[in-house]
Amino acid sequence: MRKNLNVIAAYSIMMGLIILVGIFQSWNIALSIFNLCLISAVMTMGANIQWGYAGLINFGIMGFTALGGLAAVLISVNPVQEAWSAGGTNILLSLFLIIGIVLAVRFVLKRYQKSKIRNYVIGAIIISGIIIIRFVSEPGIEAIEKVNPARTGFLGGLGLPIIFSWIVGAFFAGGLAFVIGKVALGLRADYLAIATLLISEIVIAIIKHEDWLTRGVKNVIGLKRPAPYEVNLQQTDWFINLVEKFNSGKLALISDLSERQAALNQFVIEGSSVFVKLCYSGLFLVVVIILLILTQKALYSPWGRMMRAIRDNEEAANAMGKNVVKQHLLIFVLGSAIVGIAGAMLVTQDGLFTPGSYRPLRYTFLIWVMVIIGGSGNNFGAILGGFVVWFLWIEAAPIGLYLINLTTSGLEDTHFLKVHLIESVPYFRFLMMGIGLLLIMRYRPKGILPEKIEIK
Amino acid sequence: MDFLNALILLLNYIFVPALAYGSQLAIGAIFVTLIYGILRFANFATGDMMSFGTMVAILFTWYFQSMGLTLGFFPTALLAIPFAILFMGLYMLIIDKFVFKYYRLNKSPPVQLAMVSIGVMFVTQAVVRIIIGPSDRRFFDGEKFLIRANEFKEMTGLNEGLAIKSTQVITIAVTIILVSTLFWFLNKTKTGKSMRAYSDNEDLALLSGIDPKKIVMITWMIAAILATIGGVLYGLDKSFKPFTYFNNMLPIFAAAIVGGIGNPFGAFLGGYVIAFSEILLTYAYKKFFMYVLPESMEPDGLIQLLSTDYKFAVSFSILVIVLLYRPSGIFKGKIL
Numbered sequence: 001m002r003k004n005l006n007v008i009a010a011y012s013i014m015m016g017l018i019i020l021v022g023i024f025q026s027w028n029i030a031l032s033i034f035n036l037c038l039i040s041a042v043m044t045m046g047a048n049i050q051w052g053y054a055g056l057i058n059f060g061i062m063g064f065t066a067l068g069g070l071a072a073v074l075i076s077v078n079p080v081q082e083a084w085s086a087g088g089t090n091i092l093l094s095l096f097l098i099i100g101i102v103l104a105v106r107f108v109l110k111r112y113q114k115s116k117i118r119n120y121v122i123g124a125i126i127i128s129g130i131i132i133i134r135f136v137s138e139p140g141i142e143a144i145e146k147v148n149p150a151r152t153g154f155l156g157g158l159g160l161p162i163i164f165s166w167i168v169g170a171f172f173a174g175g176l177a178f179v180i181g182k183v184a185l186g187l188r189a190d191y192l193a194i195a196t197l198l199i200s201e202i203v204i205a206i207i208k209h210e211d212w213l214t215r216g217v218k219n220v221i222g223l224k225r226p227a228p229y230e231v232n233l234q235q236t237d238w239f240i241n242l243v244e245k246f247n248s249g250k251l252a253l254i255s256d257l258s259e260r261q262a263a264l265n266q267f268v269i270e271g272s273s274v275f276v277k278l279c280y281s282g283l284f285l286v287v288v289i290i291l292l293i294l295t296q297k298a299l300y301s302p303w304g305r306m307m308r309a310i311r312d313n314e315e316a317a318n319a320m321g322k323n324v325v326k327q328h329l330l331i332f333v334l335g336s337a338i339v340g341i342a343g344a345m346l347v348t349q350d351g352l353f354t355p356g357s358y359r360p361l362r363y364t365f366l367i368w369v370m371v372i373i374g375g376s377g378n379n380f381g382a383i384l385g386g387f388v389v390w391f392l393w394i395e396a397a398p399i400g401l402y403l404i405n406l407t408t409s410g411l412e413d414t415h416f417l418k419v420h421l422i423e424s425v426p427y428f429r430f431l432m433m434g435i436g437l438l439l440i441m442r443y444r445p446k447g448i449l450p451e452k453i454e455i456k
Numbered sequence: 457m458d459f460l461n462a463l464i465l466l467l468n469y470i471f472v473p474a475l476a477y478g479s480q481l482a483i484g485a486i487f488v489t490l491i492y493g494i495l496r497f498a499n500f501a502t503g504d505m506m507s508f509g510t511m512v513a514i515l516f517t518w519y520f521q522s523m524g525l526t527l528g529f530f531p532t533a534l535l536a537i538p539f540a541i542l543f544m545g546l547y548m549l550i551i552d553k554f555v556f557k558y559y560r561l562n563k564s565p566p567v568q569l570a571m572v573s574i575g576v577m578f579v580t581q582a583v584v585r586i587i588i589g590p591s592d593r594r595f596f597d598g599e600k601f602l603i604r605a606n607e608f609k610e611m612t613g614l615n616e617g618l619a620i621k622s623t624q625v626i627t628i629a630v631t632i633i634l635v636s637t638l639f640w641f642l643n644k645t646k647t648g649k650s651m652r653a654y655s656d657n658e659d660l661a662l663l664s665g666i667d668p669k670k671i672v673m674i675t676w677m678i679a680a681i682l683a684t685i686g687g688v689l690y691g692l693d694k695s696f697k698p699f700t701y702f703n704n705m706l707p708i709f710a711a712a713i714v715g716g717i718g719n720p721f722g723a724f725l726g727g728y729v730i731a732f733s734e735i736l737l738t739y740a741y742k743k744f745f746m747y748v749l750p751e752s753m754e755p756d757g758l759i760q761l762l763s764t765d766y767k768f769a770v771s772f773s774i775l776v777i778v779l780l781y782r783p784s785g786i787f788k789g790k791i792l
Contacts, residue, residue, distance in 0.1 A: 057567060119781075183776060183780060187779060189565075189567045190497070190566055190567060190570050191779065191783075193498065193567075193570060195776065195779055197709075198706055198710060198772035198775055198776070199772065199776065201768055201772055202769045202772050202773065205765065205768060209765035361581075361702070365500075365574055365577070365578070368571070368574065369578075372571060421586070423589075424586040427582050427585040427586050427590070429582075430578045430579070430581050430582035431578070431579060431583070431586070433578045434575045434576065434578025434579030434581075435575075437575035437578065438555060438572065438575035441568070441572055442555075442558060
């Protein structure tokens with residue numbers, strides 16, 4: 001108990017802060033912060049097992065998040081029959097062609113010795129394959145995108161409940177990570193960072209511009225929900241009764257009957273959105289707890305010890321007979337899969353998929369700030385980092401506004417400096433993140449909750 | 457005649473823009489490579505440092521314009537560059553003193569320095585946005601075109617026009633002057649030689665009495681010059697927007713690595729490799745073939761290898777291929 005005192009203290013302070021937001025701003029805001037904190041926590045857990053356990057830098061978090069989001073779309077949206085009949089065959093044919101190319105390249109790689117000719121043959125297979133695929137897919141893509149472009153214009157998905165996408169998202173992200181890992185894991189640390197950063201940009205470019213699959217920048221809105229809709233809740237009797245019971249004290253103070261009814265309606269509307277958010281919080285919390293248990297178990301297992309050994313001294317681990325390359329690939333895939341889950345959760349919560357909103361600053365660098373600030377190598381630290389940083393990211397604007405008003409209180413309200421500063425309040429979050437990261441790296445390089453290795 | 461038309465077409469839409477864009481990337485790539493070679497970390501704040509320098513230049517440009525001071529044919533921003541470089545250098549030295557120096561003295565691993573540079577990136581981005589705002593700004597004045605498309609058509613009697621923007625010429629000219637001075641400095645002067653020695657083998661350089669403090673300071677000053685000029689040239693040619701500058705970091709990194717990181721000449725050429733492949737692969741060649749091929753063989757499609765949406769993806773794919781087959785870059789950089 002004593003050992004974990006700082007963990008408990010840190011988490012209590014964090015919860016206290018969120019509750020304060022609930023009391024002073026609104027429970028709606030507090031809960032939406034809390035939900036995104038949970039999603040961030042999943043992302044940081046993914047990044048943490050790559051960086052904290054194995055020392056791999058993955059700056060491609062944005063790409064894996066987006067793939068998770070794509071999974072949510074492909075699983076939950078109802079299939080567009082018209083589009084399938086218009087261009088489905090071409091797309092399926094192209095898919096088989098891609099598989100064929102991959103198999104052909106594999107065959108050449110396995111069958112023949114490494115030589116220049118082999119490289120040229122592989123190049124020729126890929127290039128001619130791409131050309132054939134373009135000829136096959138182009139008419140199909142055009143036909144699909146013509147089908148009711150304002151509403152669909154894409155193939156749609158499978159029409160399954162969106163919760164499944166959390167698992168599928170993990171598989172998508174893990175699959176991509178496998179390919180990237182095969183290609184890039186041999187690189188030195190900072191090259192790996194740059195390579196993954198750029199590859200994730202390629203992924204986003206594809207998601208943004210392949211309209212037949214993702215609707216691209218036209219966005220997919222109105223995704224299915226695992227939680228009830230506010231509008232339906234507001235008309236259900238048990239919910240109204242629940243809200244009435246909950247607010248009976250406040251309602252009793254109002255004597256006028258019609259006024260009381262109006263107040264109750266107000267409470268029901270507020271309560272419904274809080275209730276929906278609570279549903280999400282419950283779901284997310286389940287995911288976070290499952291992942292936390294699994295990652296903690298992994299950390300203290302022989303496998304976790306091996307990963308740390310590889311991280312701390314690759315050559316020595318290799319000499320002891322550990323397959324470094326294989327383990328690196330494994331952990332890269334696992335970490336990215338967790339990020340994929342988070343990506344699907346994020347889209348589930350928002351109910352919409354907006355490829356244009358995936359930007360490296362928000363989805364890669366911010367997650368890294370969370371891991372570093374929280375404490376790499378320590379799962380509790382990483383989760384805490386997700387909470388702290390996301391909380392500050394949201395609350396930076398109000399805090400910044402308060403500070404500006406405090407420091408410029410001597411100036412008139414119309415003074416140009418004050419007006420300018422107040423206009424630029426949204427950017428204070430960058431400043432806060434940057435300074436926070438620099439301070440932590442300088443004075444507490446292991447994060448708020450540092451890695452603690454105890455032999456059990 | 458048709459052949460000439462086709463040639464002019466390629467010059468107008470591929471060669472001239474790619475040369476200008478490549479020069480802008482090349483300057484940025486040399487900046488990345490210098491920091492990597494001498495200070496030994498991948499600087500993720502590259503794009504934002506360039507945007508900081510450009511911001512200062514824009515503020516000076518506005519100041520000069522408000523005083524009625526212009527350069528006539530040339531954009532006023534050229535006058536503002538020296539002042540911007542001074543501020544940029546100051547900013548970089550301050551950052552170095554308060555941030556990077558500590559890690560350098562502790563001999564931290566490059567990864568940690570890269571992380572720190574992300575912190576610097578956030579701070580710089582905030583400073584730029586707080587001072588000048590996130591919106592798109594054009595600060596170009598002076599004569600826009602050196603040769604207009606229709607003037608060219610009248611002059612030569614061809615169907616295709618060749619438009620050369622003055623910013624393109626300025627970009628290329630400034631790049632040539634800047635890069636040749638830099639290479640002269642690195643290869644011929646004593647300070648430049650000691651910088652290269654330091655980059656090659658730090659311990660040996662220290663043994664032969666090279667002052668690391670001086671090397672680091674000069675590196676930051678050169679970096680300030682490169683960042684400011686590269687940023688201003690890009691801003692003059694296109695426009696200034698902090699977010700675009702942040703994104704430009706990616707092709708710049710690609711250029712530096714393709715050319716072989718730590719090798720300034722490689723980075724210089726890498727910029728052009730990236731720019732030309734981006735534009736060559738995403739240009740629609742329909743018109744070109746219409747001129748070159750006989751009428752019966754005219755193509756119906758756009759003859760575009762990749763849609764322009766994939767511009768960035770092209771350069772990144774090149775990077776991935778280079779990393780796979782020649783990890784030290786085309787022109788042999790540092791050991792990977």
